[in-house]
Amino acid sequence: MEEKALKYLEKYILLHMGMIFPIKRKTVHIIYAEEDGVLLKELKSNSYMLSVQDFSLGKKLFEPIKSAELFNVYQDFKEVFYGEF
Numbered sequence: 180m181e182e183k184a185l186k187y188l189e190k191y192i193l194l195h196m197g198m199i200f201p202i203k204r205k206t207v208h209i210i211y212a213e214e215d216g217v218l219l220k221e222l223k224s225n226s227y228m229l230s231v232q233d234f235s236l237g238k239k240l241f242e243p244i245k246s247a248e249l250f251n252v253y254q255d256f257k258e259v260f261y262g263e264f
Contacts, residue, residue: 184212184219188230194253198228211240226251 184202188195201207201221207228211218216231218240226249231237237252 180209180212183214184209184217187212187214187217195230197251198230198253201228216240224249228253230254 181202185199188199188202192199198217198219201219201223202209206222208220208222209217210220215233216229216236218231219228220226221228225247227241227244227247228251229237229240230253231240234254237254241250
């Protein structure tokens with residue numbers, strides 16, 4: 180799963196630097212990693228990190244998360260999420 184996550188994230192290295200380094204440090208739990216996006220939980224900060232190609236996928240991935248203090252969304256549509264939580 181780590182390989183899939185890095186393959187997606189390294190398409191835009193500068194945008195995803197905050198997700199790539201925790202993977203390389205082995206401080207993440209990779210929840211979802213496919214060709215259309217990545218969802219991680221960074222274990223030191225207890226934050227969720229998301230990058231997806233489609234807003235509806237991001238919303239679907241966040242749905243089961245019931246308790247979280249910090250979300251990092253790496254897309255322009257991040258403003259839409261603020262009203263959800």
